[in-house]
Amino acid sequence: MLEVISKETGNKEMVINMGPQHPSTHGVLRLELVLDGEIITKVRPNIGYLHRCFEKYAEQMDDYAKVIPYTDRMDYVSAINQEHGYVIALERMLELEVPERVEYIRVIMAEMQRIASHLLGIGAFGLDLGAFSPFLYLFTEREKILDIFERVTGARLLYNYFAVAGLMRDVHPEFKTDTAEFVKTFRPKIKELNDLLSYNKIFIKRTANIGVLPEKVALNYAASGPVLRGSGVEWDLRKNDPYSIYDKFDFEIPVGTGEVGTLGDCWDRYMVRVKEMEQSLRIIEQALDGMPDEGDVMEAIPKRIRPKEGEIYVRTETPRGELGYYIISDKSASPFRVKARAPSFVHLSMLPAISKGSLIADMVAIVGSIDIVLGEVDR
Amino acid sequence: MLNAVKQSWLTFRSIFTGMGVTIRHFFGPTVTLQYPDEKMELPKGARARLYVNIDDCIGCNLCARACPVNCIDIETVASTQDVDLGKTSTGNPKRFWLTRFDIDMAKCMYCDLCVHPCPTNCIYMVSEYEYSEYDRSNLVYHFSNLEPEMVAEVKDKAEKEAEQKKREREEMMRKKAEEKAQKELEAKKKAEEESNDKEKGEE
Amino acid sequence: MTEYVSHIHPVAAILVHAAIPLTIILVYALVAIWGERKIAGFIQDRLGPMRVGGWHGWAQSIADLLKLIQKEDIIPTDASRFLFKFAPFMMFAASYAAFAVIPFSSAYVGSMVNIGVFYLLAVTSLLTLSIIMAGWASNNKWSLLGGMRSAAQMVSYEVPTIASVLTVVLVAGSLNLMTVTEMQSGNDILGFLPNWFIFQNPFLIVAFIIFFISILAESHRVPFDLPESESELVAGYQTEYSGMRWAMFMLAEYADMLLLSLLGATLFFGGWNSPFGDFMAGPLWGFFWFMLKGLSLVIVMMWIRWTLPRYRVDQLMHICWSILIPLSFVNLVLTALWEVIF
Numbered sequence: 001m002l003e004v005i006s007k008e009t010g011n012k013e014m015v016i017n018m019g020p021q022h023p024s025t026h027g028v029l030r031l032e033l034v035l036d037g038e039i040i041t042k043v044r045p046n047i048g049y050l051h052r053c054f055e056k057y058a059e060q061m062d063d064y065a066k067v068i069p070y071t072d073r074m075d076y077v078s079a080i081n082q083e084h085g086y087v088i089a090l091e092r093m094l095e096l097e098v099p100e101r102v103e104y105i106r107v108i109m110a111e112m113q114r115i116a117s118h119l120l121g122i123g124a125f126g127l128d129l130g131a132f133s134p135f136l137y138l139f140t141e142r143e144k145i146l147d148i149f150e151r152v153t154g155a156r157l158l159y160n161y162f163a164v165a166g167l168m169r170d171v172h173p174e175f176k177t178d179t180a181e182f183v184k185t186f187r188p189k190i191k192e193l194n195d196l197l198s199y200n201k202i203f204i205k206r207t208a209n210i211g212v213l214p215e216k217v218a219l220n221y222a223a224s225g226p227v228l229r230g231s232g233v234e235w236d237l238r239k240n241d242p243y244s245i246y247d248k249f250d251f252e253i254p255v256g257t258g259e260v261g262t263l264g265d266c267w268d269r270y271m272v273r274v275k276e277m278e279q280s281l282r283i284i285e286q287a288l289d290g291m292p293d294e295g296d297v298m299e300a301i302p303k304r305i306r307p308k309e310g311e312i313y314v315r316t317e318t319p320r321g322e323l324g325y326y327i328i329s330d331k332s333a334s335p336f337r338v339k340a341r342a343p344s345f346v347h348l349s350m351l352p353a354i355s356k357g358s359l360i361a362d363m364v365a366i367v368g369s370i371d372i373v374l375g376e377v378d379r
Numbered sequence: 380m381l382n383a384v385k386q387s388w389l390t391f392r393s394i395f396t397g398m399g400v401t402i403r404h405f406f407g408p409t410v411t412l413q414y415p416d417e418k419m420e421l422p423k424g425a426r427a428r429l430y431v432n433i434d435d436c437i438g439c440n441l442c443a444r445a446c447p448v449n450c451i452d453i454e455t456v457a458s459t460q461d462v463d464l465g466k467t468s469t470g471n472p473k474r475f476w477l478t479r480f481d482i483d484m485a486k487c488m489y490c491d492l493c494v495h496p497c498p499t500n501c502i503y504m505v506s507e508y509e510y511s512e513y514d515r516s517n518l519v520y521h522f523s524n525l526e527p528e529m530v531a532e533v534k535d536k537a538e539k540e541a542e543q544k545k546r547e548r549e550e551m552m553r554k555k556a557e558e559k560a561q562k563e564l565e566a567k568k569k570a571e572e573e574s575n576d577k578e579k580g581e582e
Numbered sequence: 583m584t585e586y587v588s589h590i591h592p593v594a595a596i597l598v599h600a601a602i603p604l605t606i607i608l609v610y611a612l613v614a615i616w617g618e619r620k621i622a623g624f625i626q627d628r629l630g631p632m633r634v635g636g637w638h639g640w641a642q643s644i645a646d647l648l649k650l651i652q653k654e655d656i657i658p659t660d661a662s663r664f665l666f667k668f669a670p671f672m673m674f675a676a677s678y679a680a681f682a683v684i685p686f687s688s689a690y691v692g693s694m695v696n697i698g699v700f701y702l703l704a705v706t707s708l709l710t711l712s713i714i715m716a717g718w719a720s721n722n723k724w725s726l727l728g729g730m731r732s733a734a735q736m737v738s739y740e741v742p743t744i745a746s747v748l749t750v751v752l753v754a755g756s757l758n759l760m761t762v763t764e765m766q767s768g769n770d771i772l773g774f775l776p777n778w779f780i781f782q783n784p785f786l787i788v789a790f791i792i793f794f795i796s797i798l799a800e801s802h803r804v805p806f807d808l809p810e811s812e813s814e815l816v817a818g819y820q821t822e823y824s825g826m827r828w829a830m831f832m833l834a835e836y837a838d839m840l841l842l843s844l845l846g847a848t849l850f851f852g853g854w855n856s857p858f859g860d861f862m863a864g865p866l867w868g869f870f871w872f873m874l875k876g877l878s879l880v881i882v883m884m885w886i887r888w889t890l891p892r893y894r895v896d897q898l899m900h901i902c903w904s905i906l907i908p909l910s911f912v913n914l915v916l917t918a919l920w921e922v923i924f
């Protein structure tokens with residue numbers, strides 16, 4: 001492929017490989033850049049370095065439940081959200097009723113995970129632009145969330161916590177107070193982040209008007225999540241196609257405003273994430289209030305999972321966008337086919353469209369602002 | 380011109396705000412844990428390593444079947460009639476010698492799926508997390524507490540018993556077959572006699 | 583001391599004069615690298631190095647140095663061998679040579695030349711050359727990009743640096759750094775403030791700000807650390823270097839930082855003059871004050887580094903050419919007017 005590209009280029013241009021071992025490609029992404037000086041004339045993402053056959057594995061398993069730990073490993077930064085979509089798909093296939101307490105715990109966990117994921121995304125974005133300290137401050141906060149998760153699930157990164165119509169184990173008695181405490185201490189940190197990074201003039205200079213993704217292009221590429229909202233489209237599956245019990249909560253959908261530059265630039269995408277964390281805090285607070293204290297979280301878990309013959313597509317809102325699971329059942333104990341629609345993959349495909357004509361340094365900002373996780377791109 | 384001055388002022392102001400935040404952190408508390416000296420206490424129920432209480436295991440193989448990555452390897456041998464393996468602490472009778480119960484922690488993904496199906500709750504996660512090894516094969520944990528001789532003996536016994544049983548079964552089969560043959564023979568005889576009788580009568 | 587040294591054999595004198603700044607640089611580099619890691623650690627709520635040597639890991643840099651000495655010296659196959667090997671030494675030599683004219687104390691300056699400032703600026707521009715050399719000789723695209731960036735950056739930022747230095751020279755009327763320092767002794771401004779140039783007239787404050795921004799860029803510190811910005815260019819011109827050669831780059835970079843900070847201290851903060859007039863003055867106190875002033879500037883540079891993101895290469899150029907350069911020249915003219923009027 002490299003040769004084909006270099007044949008197309010004249011003497012003036014230079015082909016350069018960014019990645020797969022490059023500090024700012026968020027894992028193992030390889031970008032082929034054709035440069036004219038430092039200006040990018042062409043970019044081609046090469047993926048597949050982290051391919052682990054998720055979909056094939058899912059077919060190989062002899063039980064639906066065994067797929068859940070594998071869904072964790074798609075987007076390892078927001079494992080809970082990945083499980084959430086999968087178990088919802090199975091619940092709908094089996095037409096199961098999920099106990100209320102389970103739903104509340106799930107929502108709290110999912111929103112905490114969303115915050116944790118955004119913290120990582122924002123921090124790494126800052127790191128790409130050379131701001132080191134915010135990254136570590138945010139990581140400290142993320143660590144607190146992981147501590148809560150560890151007490152609840154026993155694991156810090158890949159939880160395998162959600163089961164079909166239930167949870168793998170009940171939360172500990174202090175869960176509510178722990179979480180409420182976190183919510184309380186986390187609010188001021190968002191302000192600090194805004195002081196340190198979001199409204200820093202240098203940061204704004206590096207992100208405003210860079211990598212502009214107009215609304216129409218975003219829709220054409222089927223973007224979703226913060227990337228789409230950054231372009232000013234008010235679309236959030238938690239509101240537009242409510243699953244779980246999200247219709248019970250009162251929250252807003254932050255969208256890009258073009259406050260410091262053009263609508264849909266890197267800064268807008270970044271800011272949507274920051275504001276989304278606040279909304280997640282709101283959801284968590286409401287869920288903590290509404291969560292029933294009593295109830296067995298494991299009683300509804302079916303002994304055998306044998307869905308009827310048929311197929312289903314379920315989409316949920318993960319921190320990165322719309323994650324869809326398409327599952328076909330042939331009445332056996334394992335899925336006939338599982339297909340995951342990964343938002344990161346979709347967003348990565350927009351990269352050539354929005355980064356043409358920018359500088360190498362902007363490339364780094366753009367890759368950071370669409371916040372891809374290579375585990376999900378390659379699956 | 381005025382705009383440029385304003386922009387520069389804003390830039391400086393944001394830089395100083397940022398520097399204020401960092402200097403506050405400079406004098407603030409640190410969060411580092413000096414790892415080998417201080418250790419983080421893992422909460423109860425942390426999933427760090429699998430442990431099998433082999434005395435309680437009944438060798439039902441449910442955990443191995445639940446594992447998505449097949450890292451549990453169980454081999455059981457039925458106990459002979461003359462020994463009673465006793466009961467587990469949960470009251471389930473034990474019927475198998477566990478000649479092998481290996482868990483490959485290098486393969487395990489700590490998913491907890493093997494823990495739930497166990498009828499005697501004897502396989503569970505413990506919070507022991509410092510078990511790095513230089514050789515990957517050392518990460519295979521052998522939980523079976525039978526000595527190799529014991530294993531051989533048990534296997535031998537089991538084989539003998541199985542043979543015995545087989546022989547008994549064969550004996551039984553043979554007996555049955557003989558009986559059957561006998562009956563058939565008798566039936567034949569009878570039939571022959573009857574026919575003979577008939578023939579006689581006809582004659 | 584200078585006079586005393588020149589009485590002995592000339593070769594010995596040269597050696598002594600060479601050894602003093604070298605010792606200062608080496609000790610400073612070990613302390614500064616450790617200090618930077620500590621400062622970074624505390625700013626980021628961490629502790630930084632803690633193990634080597636007991637108290638707060640003070641021996642960490644020494645351990646690192648020993649490790650770097652043992653490392654294999656890797657030279658890429660297609661690199662231009664001579665240039666590749668030579669670049670780090672040239673870079674260090676450039677910043678080291680410039681220390682010759684820095685007046686460390688009232689009794690010691692390596693060379694009492696009357697074109698000190700001019701010499702210093704001329705010698706430090708060799709840094710650009712060595713960085714391009716390293717970038718080009720590595721035969722690596724990232725290195726090349728880093729080298730090109732740095733060349734553009736340093737050449738551009740030399741202009742505002744020189745213009746702001748000129749402002750001081752204009753006021754002082756001398757290019758000899760010793761003379762410049764001597765002119766700043768005494769506590770006459772408003773009755774108590776020391777006679778430092780930064781307090782002498784408002785335009786020199788502006789000159790100092792320009793100077794400080796420019797030396798941030800010249801010594802590749804955040805927000806202008808583009809030649810080695812690790813998230814874009816991997817490590818810029820240092821990408822292919824390892825072991826001692828890389829350590830030379832590191833050393834040169836820290837030496838450069840100290841050099842420019844000391845220059846700033848000399849020009850604007852009274853060099854080795856004590857801030858309390860005759861109290862705590864004298865050659866040794868002078869050295870103490872001088873290093874204190876220089877290191878404070880270094881610490882501010884570190885503080886900035888761990889706070890800010892970095893600029894983009896074109897924005898960097900924009901700041902230099904359309905803001906700093908015009909401003910510094912206007913400032914120069916205004917200072918001249920001020921001098922004429924008062």
Ligand code: SF4
Nearest residue numbers: 446487488490491493
């Ligand atoms: S924790 Fe999961 S992977 Fe590990 S042995 Fe149990 S079932 Fe297998």
Ligand code: SF4
Nearest residue numbers: 436437439440442497
């Ligand atoms: S499920 Fe429990 S009892 Fe059964 S084999 Fe596994 S450890 Fe033993």
